[in-house]
Amino acid sequence: MAVTKTHGPEKVREAYAAGLRVFGENRVQEFAGKALALADLHESEWHMIGHLQTNKAGKTAELFASADSVDSLRLAEKLDAAARNLNKKMSILIEINVGGEAAKSGVAPGSQELEDLLRSAPRFEALDFRGLMTVPPYIEDPEGVRPYFRRLRELRDAIVKRKLADVGTGVLSMGMSHDFEVAIEEGSTCVRVGTAIFGEREKR
Numbered sequence: 001m002a003v004t005k006t007h008g009p010e011k012v013r014e015a016y017a018a019g020l021r022v023f024g025e026n027r028v029q030e031f032a033g034k035a036l037a038l039a040d041l042h043e044s045e046w047h048m049i050g051h052l053q054t055n056k057a058g059k060t061a062e063l064f065a066s067a068d069s070v071d072s073l074r075l076a077e078k079l080d081a082a083a084r085n086l087n088k089k090m091s092i093l094i095e096i097n098v099g100g101e102a103a104k105s106g107v108a109p110g111s112q113e114l115e116d117l118l119r120s121a122p123r124f125e126a127l128d129f130r131g132l133m134t135v136p137p138y139i140e141d142p143e144g145v146r147p148y149f150r151r152l153r154e155l156r157d158a159i160v161k162r163k164l165a166d167v168g169t170g171v172l173s174m175g176m177s178h179d180f181e182v183a184i185e186e187g188s189t190c191v192r193v194g195t196a197i198f199g200e201r202e203k204r
C-alpha cells in the first residue's frame with residue numbers, strides 16, 4: 001500500500017502510472033480534498049489507515065473501500081450503518097495496539113472490546129471483517145520491532161482457530177518504511193509504505 005498523506009494528486013498519479021493500485025490516507029478531511037482530482041483513477045483502492053472518530057463514519061464509508069483502523073464496536077456500528085445507507089459493502093481491519101502504548105489507538109489484545117468486535121461481526125451486513133492491522137512502537141533497529149509483528153501474527157492465528165462466523169483473518173497489515181522487511185518475514189500481507197516511496201513528508 002502506498003501511503004499518500006500530505007502528498008498532492010500529482011504524486012498519486014505518478015505512483016498509479018508506475019503500477020500502484022492500493023493507497024492509504026490517514027485523515028478523512030485531507031482525502032476528501034484530493035478524491036475529486038483522482039476520480040479518474042478507476043483501479044485505485046483507497047484505505048483509511050488513521051485514527052477514526054465516529055462522527056467521520058459517514059464520510060469514510062463514502063470515500064474509502066476499507067477502514068483499516070477500526071478500534072471500537074461503536075465505530076464498527078457507525079460504519080455499518082453508513083455503508084448500508086450507501087448500499088455498499090465496506091472492508092474493515094481491526095487495529096490492535098500491540099505495544100500497549102497510551103498515545104496510540106487500537107484495541108488491546110485480549111480485551112473485551114476486541115472480543116465484542118469479533119463476536120459482533122455477523123450482524124454487520126455491510127462490513128467485511130478482513131483481518132488485523134497494527135502500528136507497533138517505534139524502535140530504531142527494525143529487529144526490535146519483530147516481537148510486535150510476531151504478536152500480531154500469533155493473535156491472528158489464535159482467532160483463526162476459533163472459527164468465528166464472518167471474521168476473515170487473511171490480512172495482516174503491518175510494516176512501514178523503516179521496518180517492512182522484518183514485517184514481511186513475520187507474515188505481513190500488506191505493508192504500508194510512504195516515505196520509502198515518496199521521500200520525506202513536509203510537516204503539516
Ligand SMILES: *Cc1c(COP(=O)(O)O)cnc(C)c1O
Pocket residue numbers: 003005026049050135176177178192193194195196
Ligand atoms: C504514515 C503512515 C504510514 C507510512 O509511514 P512511512 O514511515 O512514511 O512509510 C503507515 N501507516 C500509518 C498508519 C501511517 O499513518
